[in-house]
Amino acid sequence: MFKAKKVSKMFGGLAAIKDLHLHIEPGELVGLIGPNGAGKTTAFNLMTGVYSPTEGELCFVGENVAGLKPYIITNKGIARTFQNIRLFKSMSVIDNVKVGFHGHIQYSLFSAFFHGKTYRTVETEMENRAMHLLQIFNLQDKRDELASNLPYGEQRRLEIVRALAAKPKLLLLDEPAAGMNPQETKQLMALIHKIRQDFQLTILLIEHDMSLVMGICERLYVLDYGRIIAEGTPEEIKNNPKVIEAYLGEEALHA
Amino acid sequence: METLIAQILNGLSLGSIYALIALGYTMVYGIIQLINFAHGEILMIGAYVGYFSVAVLGLNIYMALLLSMFVSSLVGVLIERIAYKPLRKSGRLSVLITAIGMSLLLQNGGLIVFGTDFVPFPQVIERIPYRLFGGRFVVTSHQILIFAVSILMMLLLQYIVGYTKIGMAMRAVSYDKEAASLMGINVDNVISFTFVIGSSLGAVAGVLLGLYYQTIHPLMGFMPGLKAFVAAVLGGIGVIPGAMLGGFLLGIIEALVSGYWSTTYKDPVVFVVLIVILIVKPTGLLGKNTSEKV
Amino acid sequence: MTKKQILVLSSTLFFVWFVVYMATDVWGLINSFQQVNIIWAGINVILAVSLNLVVGFTGQLALGHAGFMAVGAYTSAVLTMHFGIPYVLAILAGAVMAFFMGIVIGLPTLRLRGDYLAIATLGFGEIIRGVLVNIDYVGGAAGINGIAKITNWTWTYIFTIITVVLINNFIHSLHGKACITIRDDEVASELMGINTTYYKTLAFSMGAFFAGIAGGLYAHYFFMIQPATFALQKSFDALVMVVLGGLGSITGAVLAGLGVTFMNAALIELGAFRMVIYSVLLILVMMFRPQGLMGNKEFSARVFDRILPKRGGKDDV
Numbered sequence: 001m002f003k004a005k006k007v008s009k010m011f012g013g014l015a016a017i018k019d020l021h022l023h024i025e026p027g028e029l030v031g032l033i034g035p036n037g038a039g040k041t042t043a044f045n046l047m048t049g050v051y052s053p054t055e056g057e058l059c060f061v062g063e064n065v066a067g068l069k070p071y072i073i074t075n076k077g078i079a080r081t082f083q084n085i086r087l088f089k090s091m092s093v094i095d096n097v098k099v100g101f102h103g104h105i106q107y108s109l110f111s112a113f114f115h116g117k118t119y120r121t122v123e124t125e126m127e128n129r130a131m132h133l134l135q136i137f138n139l140q141d142k143r144d145e146l147a148s149n150l151p152y153g154e155q156r157r158l159e160i161v162r163a164l165a166a167k168p169k170l171l172l173l174d175e176p177a178a179g180m181n182p183q184e185t186k187q188l189m190a191l192i193h194k195i196r197q198d199f200q201l202t203i204l205l206i207e208h209d210m211s212l213v214m215g216i217c218e219r220l221y222v223l224d225y226g227r228i229i230a231e232g233t234p235e236e237i238k239n240n241p242k243v244i245e246a247y248l249g250e251e252a253l254h255a
Numbered sequence: 256m257e258t259l260i261a262q263i264l265n266g267l268s269l270g271s272i273y274a275l276i277a278l279g280y281t282m283v284y285g286i287i288q289l290i291n292f293a294h295g296e297i298l299m300i301g302a303y304v305g306y307f308s309v310a311v312l313g314l315n316i317y318m319a320l321l322l323s324m325f326v327s328s329l330v331g332v333l334i335e336r337i338a339y340k341p342l343r344k345s346g347r348l349s350v351l352i353t354a355i356g357m358s359l360l361l362q363n364g365g366l367i368v369f370g371t372d373f374v375p376f377p378q379v380i381e382r383i384p385y386r387l388f389g390g391r392f393v394v395t396s397h398q399i400l401i402f403a404v405s406i407l408m409m410l411l412l413q414y415i416v417g418y419t420k421i422g423m424a425m426r427a428v429s430y431d432k433e434a435a436s437l438m439g440i441n442v443d444n445v446i447s448f449t450f451v452i453g454s455s456l457g458a459v460a461g462v463l464l465g466l467y468y469q470t471i472h473p474l475m476g477f478m479p480g481l482k483a484f485v486a487a488v489l490g491g492i493g494v495i496p497g498a499m500l501g502g503f504l505l506g507i508i509e510a511l512v513s514g515y516w517s518t519t520y521k522d523p524v525v526f527v528v529l530i531v532i533l534i535v536k537p538t539g540l541l542g543k544n545t546s547e548k549v
Numbered sequence: 550m551t552k553k554q555i556l557v558l559s560s561t562l563f564f565v566w567f568v569v570y571m572a573t574d575v576w577g578l579i580n581s582f583q584q585v586n587i588i589w590a591g592i593n594v595i596l597a598v599s600l601n602l603v604v605g606f607t608g609q610l611a612l613g614h615a616g617f618m619a620v621g622a623y624t625s626a627v628l629t630m631h632f633g634i635p636y637v638l639a640i641l642a643g644a645v646m647a648f649f650m651g652i653v654i655g656l657p658t659l660r661l662r663g664d665y666l667a668i669a670t671l672g673f674g675e676i677i678r679g680v681l682v683n684i685d686y687v688g689g690a691a692g693i694n695g696i697a698k699i700t701n702w703t704w705t706y707i708f709t710i711i712t713v714v715l716i717n718n719f720i721h722s723l724h725g726k727a728c729i730t731i732r733d734d735e736v737a738s739e740l741m742g743i744n745t746t747y748y749k750t751l752a753f754s755m756g757a758f759f760a761g762i763a764g765g766l767y768a769h770y771f772f773m774i775q776p777a778t779f780a781l782q783k784s785f786d787a788l789v790m791v792v793l794g795g796l797g798s799i800t801g802a803v804l805a806g807l808g809v810t811f812m813n814a815a816l817i818e819l820g821a822f823r824m825v826i827y828s829v830l831l832i833l834v835m836m837f838r839p840q841g842l843m844g845n846k847e848f849s850a851r852v853f854d855r856i857l858p859k860r861g862g863k864d865d866v
Contacts, residue, residue, distance in 0.1 A: 048740055074742035086737035088730045090797070090845060099730050102723065103742035109751075112722035113715050119722065126723075166742050290664050341836055349839040351610050351667055352792055356831030359785060359824055366821035481675075484668055523679030526672030533665060534657040 001026045001202050002047070002078075002170055007056030007066070009046055009226075016042045017226045020056070024170070029196055029203045031217035033210060033237075035246055039226040040206045041083055044172050047204075048080050049073040061169065075103040079168035081159040083175045083206070089148035093139060093158060096147050097130040100165025105129075133161045136198075137191065153184045157191075164199065173205045177212060185209075189216050210247070214238065222246065261392055262514040263507055268398040270506020271405035272467060275460035276483030277490070277498035278412060279453030285429040285493035286449045287343070292354040293334055294457055295480020296361035301327040301458025302376070302471045303369055309377045316379040316462075320404070323462055324455040331454030332447050340443070358477070365473030373472045376465035401463045408459055409499055412452065416495060421448055429493070478522065482509075485529040491542025500540060566706050573702055584702075586814045588770050591705035592763045594806035595712045596783075597790035598799060599759030602716055604788065605796035605841070606725065607752040608732025609659065613670030614760050615783035616677040617647040619776070621761025622768035623687055626696045629769065636699045640708070640765035647761025650677075651754030659749040674784055681776040692775030693768075700770035708766060712759050717799050719755070728752045732797070760787075789827045792834055792841050801843025 004022040008015055017039050024030050032040050045051045047058060049070035058066040065073050079100075088096050105126055111119040134140045137157045142150060147158060156176060163171060176192070177185040193216065196203055207213040213220060214234040222230040222237060224246040230237055237243055276298060283291045301323040308319035338357050342350045383396040416422040427435040428445045436442045464479060465471045486505040490497025508528060512521045532539065569587065572578040579587070596614060603611045625643035628634040634642065658669040682690045719725045727748045730738035739745050768774050786809065794805030816823040834841060 050736065050740070069744075070736075070739040071742050071744045074740055079742075080740060082737065086734050088733040088737065090733055091726065091729060095726055098723065099726055099738075099741055099743070102727060106723060109724060112719050112724040115718050115722070122723075162741065288664075290667065338832055338836075342839075345835075345839055347664065348604070348608060348610055348796070349835045351664060352788070353832050353835040355612075355667075355785070355788070356828045356835065358828075360828035360832065363821040363824035363828065367825065371821075481668065481671060485672070488665065488668070517683070519682050520679060523676040526669075526676050529672050530654070530657060530669055533669060537660075537665070 001028075001061060002204075003057075003059040004043075004047070005057040005059070007046060007053045007058060009042060009051055010054045015226050017046065017053075019227060020046075021228060022221060024202055024204060026169075026202055027196075027200065029192075029205065029216060029218055031213040031220040031234075032204060032206045032223060033208075033213055033220055034223035036208075038223040038246075040223055041174060042226075043223065044080060044174055044206065047073075047172065048078055071103075074166055074168075077167070077169035078172065079163040079166040079170075080172035081156075081163050081174055081176060083178065085152075085155050085159055087147040087155055087158060087162070089146070091147055092144050093147055093150065094127070094130050094134065094143040096158060096162050097133055097165045098126050100162045101126055101129070102166070104167055130165065133164055136195065137161050153180050156180065157188070160191075160195075164195065168201065170202045170204065173203060175206050175208060177207065177209065185212060192216065257391055258514055259511075262510040264392060264394055264398065265514075266507030266510030267503065268401045268506070269467065269510060270503035271402050272460050272463050272502075273479065273483045273486045273506050274499045274502025275405050275408060275456045275463070276479060277486040277502045278409070278495065279457045279460075280480075280484050281487040281490075281492055281495060281498040282425075282449050282453045284487070286425065286446055287339070288347075289339060289350050289354060290484065291339075291453070292351075292480070293357035293361055294453065295476030295478075295483075296358055296365065297327050297331050297334075297454045297457040297476070298461035298464065298480060299365055299471070299473060299476035300330055300361070301454075301461030302465045302475060303365075303461075304458070305462035305465060306374060306376055306471055309379055319379070320459055320462055323458040327454040327458035327461070328451040331450040331457070335447060335450045340446075358480075362474055362477060369473050371473070373470040376469050376471050378469070379466070397466055401467060404459060404463060408456055412456065412495070415452065421445070425449055482522075482525050485525055488529060488539055489532050491539030494539065494541045497539055497541035562710060566703070569702055569706075582814075586810055587702060588700065588705050588766070589813070590807050590810040591709040592766055593786075593790060593810045594709050594803050595759055595763040595766070596787040597794060597802040597806035597809075598713055598716050599756045599763070600787045601791045601794070601797070601799065601802040602720070602728070602759075603752050603756040604791050605798065605802070605845075606720055606732060607728040607749060608735075609749055609753065610664075610667040611670040611753060611756065612667050612781070612784045612788065613654070613672075613674040613677075614756070614787045615779040615781065616670075616674035617650060617757040617760035618764035618767065618783065619674075619677050619681065619774075619779035620647040620650050620757075621764030622774045622779070623681065623693070623764075624761070625765035626693050626768040626774060627687065629697055629699075630693070630695070636697075636704075636769065640762055640769070643765040644758045644761035647764070648754045648758040651757030652750060655750040655753040655757075656746075659753060660746055671781065671784070674779070674781060678776040678779065688775075690776060692773065692778070694773045696768050696772040696774070698770060698772045700766045705766055705770075708762055712762065713799065713803060716755075716759070720799065724748070724751070729797070786827075789831060792831055795841030795843030795845060796839075797845035798841065798843040798847055800847045801841060804843065 002022065002024040004020050007017060007020040009017040020043060032043060034040055046053050049068050052067035056066065057064050060076060060078060065076065088099060105122060107118050107122045131140060134143060137160065139154060139158060139161065142154065147155065150158060160176065177188055180188060192203065195201060205217065217234060220232065220234055220237045221228055222243050229242045229246060230240045276294065279294050280291060283289060304323035304326045305319045308314040308322045309316065314322065334357055338353050339350060342353055380396055380400060384393045386393055416425060424440045424445045427438065427440055428442055432442055464475065482505060483502065486501035487498045489504060490501030505525060509521045509525060512524045573584060600614050603609050621643035624646040625639040628639035628642055629636060654673045658666050681687060687693055727743045730741065730743060731745050731748060735745055790805040790809045791802060795801030
């Protein structure tokens with residue numbers, strides 16, 4: 001489904017990502033982990049077109065998407081959430097979700113100006129679909145609240161709903177549990193499992209918390225200093241000396 | 256060929272004024288990423304202070320320049336502290352609109368305080384035409400003065416930014432405000448100092464513009480301000496040598512358009528230059544690429 | 550909106566038209582100075598609402614509104630004077646012309662960060678003026694004189710209502726929401742599959758379109774247009790209205806359009822002092838209420854339900 005071949009990204013003279021190789025099969029739930037500043041979010045930015053790679057190929061469903069504009073990549077079926085929540089703050093919860101439909105439910109500009117019959121049918125359909133998605137994430141009662149007024153955990157969930165609305169084949173979650181308490185995190189992980197099945201999603205997930213990723217991912221990539229240093233099942237990763245070194249090294253640095 | 260060289264000489268003196276104004280824009284932009292629309296009005300204030308120092312106080316041109324630099328810096332810093340600083344954390348749009356408001360306020364305040372008439376600017380040095388190459392080109396003493404003062408100011412600026420402690424602090428703040436503040440740099444003071452330098456250069460430009468056009472007016476700063484901003488973009492916004500290059504280029508372009516085509520086209524052409532540069536090389540001639548962090 | 554709300558709203562609108570019409574043309578209650586102001590009110594509302602689409606809703610600081618007004622004014626004036634095109638068609642043609650100019654100017658500049666847009670659009674306004682001054686066909690600096698005076702209260706009212714309704718509809722549609730996402734977070738917007746350049750250009754050229762209409766109305770009321778008529782000052786006036794009314798509020802823009810018109814009329818003696826007041830207001834609003842006086846609040850049709858007795862039925866606004 002997704003393949004990164006020898007992808008590098010240079011900022012000035014610095015390589016933020018070097019020779020990145022990734023492959024994700026349809027239906028997988030893969031984790032991307034690594035210490036702070038390892039380049040995880042940069043990898044997401046490359047995959048979604050925020051940055052274009054200095055070198056290498058990014059194949060999504062057999063097509064090279066490297067260097068395409070973000071909106072084109074999204075409409076091809078990659079949607080994401082953000083580490084530092086980026087909801088549309090002045091819009092209501094349900095409007096945030098509706099915006100996600102942008103690429104695949106639409107009416108003409110003419111309808112937009114004159115609010116004819118198509119407008120009403122499409123709006124009703126969007127309304128229903130948006131409510132359906134909100135219900136899955138238990139946000140249906142907040143539909144008319146401003147996104148920025150939601151508590152933190154709900155904002156994180158709303159971001160996932162918004163991403164789902166874009167009807168992705170591949171969903172990229174950037175630290176979805178950041179800032180959540182253990183209880184919330186547990187619920188979220190259950191939800192991620194559920195939506196993966198219900199929407200037949202492939203998911204790539206960045207997480208800082210090792211134990212958490214171990215629990216739900218089938219396969220992991222470990223990124224350190226912009227390079228993949230290990231790949232394998234959670235069990236394999238746990239015992240990989242390189243990984244231990246990367247994480248311990250970081251802790252030693254912080255101590 | 257001869258008109259060409261004559262126009263270029265003419266363009267150089269106007270261009271050096273644009274360069275001075277552009278430096279003020281570019282430095283402020285480099286440090287707080289704000290187009291200080293009121294910069295043109297700082298220039299106007301500088302010109303009026305210059306006028307009063309010479310015509311009323313009877314100072315010589317150099318004292319007048321110093322006084323006008325001082326007053327303009329004061330105004331510049333006040334504007335920053337009163338209007339821009341409280342908005343440093345707000346959205347870009349708010350700060351830009353505030354800057355426009357400031358510009359309008361000073362223009363119209365100027366109209367009220369200084370009146371709506373054009374004031375003849377005192378001719379502080381004798382206008383002597385020097386004939387070069389057997390009289391084929393004429394360079395006036397004014398042009399030489401304008402050019403010389405501008406170059407002097409630019410050298411001074413290069414020295415301050417490149418070789419002094421405060422200059423280093425300015426570069427640090429423009430690179431990364433938070434890191435600079437962690438390194439013990441007082442960011443607020445550095446920003447104020449940037450306004451002092453930018454406004455001083457603007458004041459000099461104002462006095463020189465007075466000499467160049469021989470009249471001053473409360474709205475005199477607006478157009479040159481806009482054009483100097485175009486110069487800054489042309490050279491690469493945030494880049495000091497870029498502002499100088501852009502200023503000179505724009506002055507020459509304007510002189511050539513006036514000389515070969517029509518003076519009524521000189522203003523529109525400047526903005527055509529802007530739009531062309533934005534399409535072809537938005538970072539400007541000497542600019543570097545930056546991308547937003549996600 | 551429910552059927553009832555539409556009914557109430559349209560009869561209110563009709564009533565307003567009728568009263569002003571009677572007061573002007575039949576009862577003769579409104580003197581000529583006030584009549585001019587009424588036309589200005591319509592023009593200003595159109596300018597404010599259309600600029601709000603660009604600045605308030607899409608978050609792009611455009612300062613060339615007067616330039617587009619000029620395009621609309623000149624195009625429509627030339628069409629009615631030299632080609633005998635009917636008034637309404639000429640005004641629409643002027644608007645379409647402004648729309649295309651909006652695309653031409655918007656495409657290159659809107660790709661860039663917002664600050665450049667401010668300058669580029671300012672510059673564009675100057676280019677338009679500079680070009681008009683140099684075209685003898687449209688009278689150069691002296692401009693066009695003797696345009697047929699066709700714009701009246703009824704036409705102004707019709708065009709104003711149409712502008713407000715269309716822009717309001719647009720803003721509440723998915724396309725309009727796409728514009729709002731750009732204001733809120735351009736990067737996230739692009740990552741939600743929205744072609745931000747397209748929508749910025751669309752909002753900008755739609756704004757230009759309606760500014761073109763305002764220009765056409767102006768030309769056929771004051772029957773004389775000059776390049777100097779459409780100086781930067783006009784663009785700034787429009788910006789003041791948008792900011793005072795509320796960045797992102799149609800209601801606010803309408804109110805500010807009306808308010809600023811009547812303030813202009815009241816302060817006409819003050820000259821530069823009037824602009825001092827506006828600029829201080831601009832700065833104060835940005836400092837203490839950066840979303841504008843109305844913020845993004847709207848006066849909704851529900852107000853009518855409060856006025857009228859409720860007869861069941863649910864709101865679905």
